[in-house]
Amino acid sequence: MKNTILVVGSVALDSVKTIHGSTTRALGGSAVHFSLSASQFTPVKMLGVVGEDFPAPFRRFLKRRNICLEGMEVLPGKTFHWKGKYDQDFKNATTIATHLNVFEQFKPKLNADHARCGVLFLANIDPDLQRGVLDQMGRPRLVACDTMNYWITLKKPSLLKLLKKVDMLFVNEEEARQLTGEYNLIKAARLIMKMGPRGIVVKRGDAGAMLFFKDNVLSVPAHPIERVVDPTGAGDTFAGGFMGYLAAAPDWKNFNVIRRAMSYGTVMSSFSVEDFSVKRVGRLSKPEISARFNKYVGALHVK
Amino acid sequence: MKNTILVVGSVALDSVKTIHGSTTRALGGSAVHFSLSASQFTPVKMLGVVGEDFPAPFRRFLKRRNICLEGMEVLPGKTFHWKGKYDQDFKNATTIATHLNVFEQFKPKLNADHARCGVLFLANIDPDLQRGVLDQMGRPRLVACDTMNYWITLKKPSLLKLLKKVDMLFVNEEEARQLTGEYNLIKAARLIMKMGPRGIVVKRGDAGAMLFFKDNVLSVPAHPIERVVDPTGAGDTFAGGFMGYLAAAPDWKNFNVIRRAMSYGTVMSSFSVEDFSVKRVGRLSKPEISARFNKYVGALHVK
Numbered sequence A, B: 001m002k003n004t005i006l007v008v009g010s011v012a013l014d015s016v017k018t019i020h021g022s023t024t025r026a027l028g029g030s031a032v033h034f035s036l037s038a039s040q041f042t043p044v045k046m047l048g049v050v051g052e053d054f055p056a057p058f059r060r061f062l063k064r065r066n067i068c069l070e071g072m073e074v075l076p077g078k079t080f081h082w083k084g085k086y087d088q089d090f091k092n093a094t095t096i097a098t099h100l101n102v103f104e105q106f107k108p109k110l111n112a113d114h115a116r117c118g119v120l121f122l123a124n125i126d127p128d129l130q131r132g133v134l135d136q137m138g139r140p141r142l143v144a145c146d147t148m149n150y151w152i153t154l155k156k157p158s159l160l161k162l163l164k165k166v167d168m169l170f171v172n173e174e175e176a177r178q179l180t181g182e183y184n185l186i187k188a189a190r191l192i193m194k195m196g197p198r199g200i201v202v203k204r205g206d207a208g209a210m211l212f213f214k215d216n217v218l219s220v221p222a223h224p225i226e227r228v229v230d231p232t233g234a235g236d237t238f239a240g241g242f243m244g245y246l247a248a249a250p251d252w253k254n255f256n257v258i259r260r261a262m263s264y265g266t267v268m269s270s271f272s273v274e275d276f277s278v279k280r281v282g283r284l285s286k287p288e289i290s291a292r293f294n295k296y297v298g299a300l301h302v303k
Helices: A030-038 A056-064 A101-105 A127-136 A149-154 A156-163 A173-180 A185-194 A234-248 A255-272 A286-300 B030-038 B056-064 B101-105 B127-136 B149-154 B156-163 B173-180 B185-195 B234-248 B255-272 B286-300
Strands: A005-008 A012-018 A021-028 A044-051 A067-075 A080-086 A093-099 A119-122 A142-146 A168-172 A199-203 A209-213 A216-220 B005-008 B012-018 B021-028 B044-051 B067-075 B081-086 B093-099 B119-122 B142-146 B168-172 B199-203 B209-213 B216-220
Touching (some): A021 A030, A030 A044, A030 A056, A030 A234, A044 A080, A044 A101, A119 A127, A119 A234, A168 A173, A173 A185, A173 A199, A209 A255, A255 A286, B005 B030, B005 B127, B021 B030, B119 B127, B119 B234, B142 B234, B149 B156, B149 B173, B168 B173, B185 B199, B185 B209, B199 B234, B209 B255, B216 B255, B234 B255, B255 B286
Parallel strands (some): A044 A067, A142 A168, B005 B119, B044 B067, B119 B142, B168 B199
Antiparallel strands (some): A012 A021, A080 A093, B081 B093
16 A cells, blocks of 8 residues: 555536637546546545535546545535636636535545555645544655645645645645745745645646755746647646656655656646546556657757 | 857846846846857857947946947947836836937948858847848848837738748747737747748746747746846847857757757846846856756756
8 A cells, every 4th residue: 555645635527618618517626637647657545525416427437547436425415516717828717606515514534445545645625624634544655735825815724734744735836925925936935845845846837847855946847738628637637647656656755756756747737738627637548648758858858 | 250149139228126126227238138148158249239328347348258349339329228127026027218319220230240140149129120130141040030029019011021031039928929819839839930930939937938940849947046136138148048059059950959059048047037137147157057057957857
């Protein structure tokens, strides 16, 4: 179980509109995007909640991708539903409707197998719930979490308690600034490190990502995509590729390993934006991933 | 003269205010920023115009940096003066005052040496003047130009005529989109190539830069800077490093050479933002440039 990732987060039905079309009640949610990406590298167990309306084909699809759904609870009521749209710049989603439904009653409960997982990813949910999951774990060798502006504003004390116990934090630029009051990302990352995490990944959309790990600062570009269809879940897909690669590696604290993980995160998220929902990442083959990884890494290797 | 760059552009006195302080009537202008950067790699001759107030120390300083000023005309009146400020995000300058002064009468005239330069960089000035310079040239082996939204709006036909004769175009994201009506940068670059240039560099500020050359697409990150003091001239400094390296290379069309040029452009612009005006780039030593180049390139080399 050393290499197995336990992920807790949302499982959702997403209705999304972009300049390239729209989709209705498609498979989504942070735990789903993360798991489909991470399971390309390592075994994944998912903790989440769905309603009675959650389509059986979605469940079968996730299982076929080697994602353990023992921790996916079914509660009376409807599945979390998000409806949103993007402008042509794909920078900010406009939320049209959020129906939390059964997600409001989510109280993650771990079984013995969950608690023994070597790696934990706490996707963006209430930091009190994130902490509740961490408390139920044995001794994971790598703990990472994501968060959002909402929790930084409303539950900062809970979030700060959590951060003390976390190895890696995933944030976007705004969140890094909001959390620290510091505009410059290098300075902001240094302040976040004092809160607990020894590593920070700053997701920057089409500007790529930055990694801060101990004294190292690394900025990587996005993989250029000619036809961005739907950016929903790109951040969780990045985290899935990054964490999946780290979980499978013998020593995740090695900087070369972390650097490769950044490339895998970048590559996985570049696939995710090419189609709606999980369509692209859900049907990815290992050779497709390797080919794009080699192309991405090769282009950046200045001879 | 094969490796010598002739650059035409503005020579200015800049008064700039940022969160880190301010500077008054400091040395600036596109031709100046470009030349100081390019002259680290190859000989540079500058075409420009100044007023009688242009400080003698500035002239001596540029000459000491091996920039030929034979083409820097002195006209009765005052030097171009720009006054602006930046917010903490350093993304957009707010212009407080623009006094074109003698720059309004600028009519670049080339001598025989200028016309024999192997490489030409047309910094951001009126496309009719850019074309006037190009027409006075012999047969340069590499012609590059910069432009801005103002000319795309007001003088698009002149700009399009110029682009037919240009090898490389430097633009920012907005300009690429404005020029083509296409939001996606890969698609926009492909449309620009149909207008003439075989290579396009899209400058993206702290998101790095993208290069399009024939069928190649390359996205590179910025070199992370902890204390951005003044971004004025960063784009011209990038172009200077890029073009300077290409001009000195035996075959500028080789993609590995172009890739290295992108790294030198990135590195030079990362220095330029660290202090006001040309303070940082003006006092740079070759070992400092090599050290940062090796650090930047090394970080991106995924093993």
